[in-house]
Amino acid sequence: MAQIQHLTDITPQVSADQLLAEMHPSYRFGEVSFDTYIPDPNQPSQAAAVERLRRFAGSVGQGTGGGFLGKLFGKSKSKEPAGLYLDGGFGVGKTHLLASLWHASSGKRAFGTFVEYTNLVGALSFRKAVDVLKGYDLVCIDEFELDDPGDTVLMSRLMRELADAGVKLAATSNTLPGSLGEGRFASQDFKREIQVLADQFESMRIDGVDFRHRGLPDAPAPLPDSEVDAVAQERYPDATIAIDDFAALMDHLSKVHPSRYRQMLKGTDVLALHNVETVTNQATALRFVVLADRLYDKDVPILASGLPFDQLFTEEMMTGGYLKKYHRAVSRLTSLVREGQGVAER
Template sequence: MPRLGERSPEITGAEIVAELVPPPQFEHASFESYRPDHDYPSQLGAVDKLHTFSALWSVQRPGGFFSRSRKVKAELPGIYLDGGFGVGKTHLLAALWHEAPGPKYFGTFIEYTALVGALGYQETITQLRSAKLICIDEFELDDPGDTMVMTRLLGELVSTGTRVAATSNTPPNSLGEGRFAAADFLREIQAMSSNFETVRIDGLDYRRRNASGQATSVEKEDLEHMVTVLQKRHSNFTEDNFGALMRHLGTVHPSKYVKMIRDVEIIALTDVFLLTDQTDALRLVAFIDRVYDAEIPIIASGLPLNEVFDAEMMSGGYRKKYQRSQSRMVALTTGELPPHAD
């Protein structure tokens, strides 16, 4: 039986960097394919702002981005998309990435911090230094250490001409739906805040998704039957005991999770249980992010996956991270993976 717990892939710095592209569902995202809600003019306004931001690449002079000889208005090197869940921030971020010349990189905050963890700070700078654009989706504001590392990293890259675009990590049902995210973002990246223009995007979750939904859990006997069917179909699936998988994730650097699930079509998990260790919980969040980006459905027995974080975690400093992961677990186990994420 194929198991994720038997996969310990090796991955080079170049391979990690090569994975910094938009998820498959945004492979063809463009400003033209974005469908603004005309009840919220800020959505169309955000498209106009990003058009202006991207247009500057076509008018740069040999003197560089900050050249005094430029005949166009100097724009800030950073742009921050501030809005609630489901208003299309990630779509617009990916559309901007597609407009930019290379080299360019697109990843979540967690992916960039994992890159630093895997390569070290100086090697990360070396790998990213030539970038024309760095896109950071779901900028995390709940870990001061990681935020300081990212602020320093972005400061060094911007000083050499790299431009930066970011979104916040506002989850479903978050108080204010991101209304205070901009102030939080600028405060936390204080050393870089003057380099960012904030673009507010109002609106409703266009999927009208029920954020309070429940992850699907099946009886263990039913899961075993499903696995038998998958075997007969020769599907590329894996089956792991949840506890064994959690132990294995502790032995694999999060930067390798993307390679760990490569070519997997379905993930089966047995005997899901409540997590009480925050380190384990954060590893699971990072793993679920990669599974969600790869759009791999999960079938699971035991505790519904969105209930694995204990009450102390859900009331602590990482609750936004856990809330986002819960929403993704619901989508992964119910077959409600959206055609486009936030």
């Protein structure tokens, strides 16, 4: 029999030690490799990225990184750049490639989202976070996006100090490093910091079509509200199902730091959402984007009533400064709804 819980009842507390312990690829990417990434023959940049990352992986943990040998011998004299930056649209496999790099590399490695690194700095203090991460050979940052001036200054300093210490860096984003922050804040006022950050990376463009939707129909229609719980329990009789009202969940997310969403979902196998509606507040919408990423990482099927997820965000949001975040969230949520409702399964 399915176990029922409510995300609105869960307010996890996450320590700095827990944050560090969880800095590895998520369940969805726990066993991926370069061999399991299938480049699109029509997109040569994908095969080129695999080859470049394979070479980069071979340079990690070879006495030139931030671990014990890196500290002993100092900054790398290698011609390899401190970091690789994978730029491309959503759904082209950037996270798959970043996780494959983590798995293929040797030495001490950290893997987390941009939000998780900024929260780590908040939990430890900037100086202690730098000291801790200097002990790593590779630091992987998924979903690198600058949302405000504070993040810009913080991450510019962090990347510079880690690169100077010989730590290898790798990041994914939907935006080239030199263009980070555009349309979101007065990025011209932070041009120097953004350039310092960009200088730490060799950028690689990965072109392609969102793999989650290749050859698949549009998102399925939402379920009637009266059927959501029953269908969820019928399809997933042995799962732990989180049943929540959408509005109540949005309110709860406003009270829980986004870095804790992964822990909040730890015991959830399936999400049943009632009365999905368009989110009109941008701060709330951005928090739900983070939840969508964590749901996708954990591969949590979704069953929902109300509006379809392609109507989740306002038109202004879908065309504004954060449009890439919102499009990624819609893409991932649509994939999880297909899985949850058994539509066009692959």
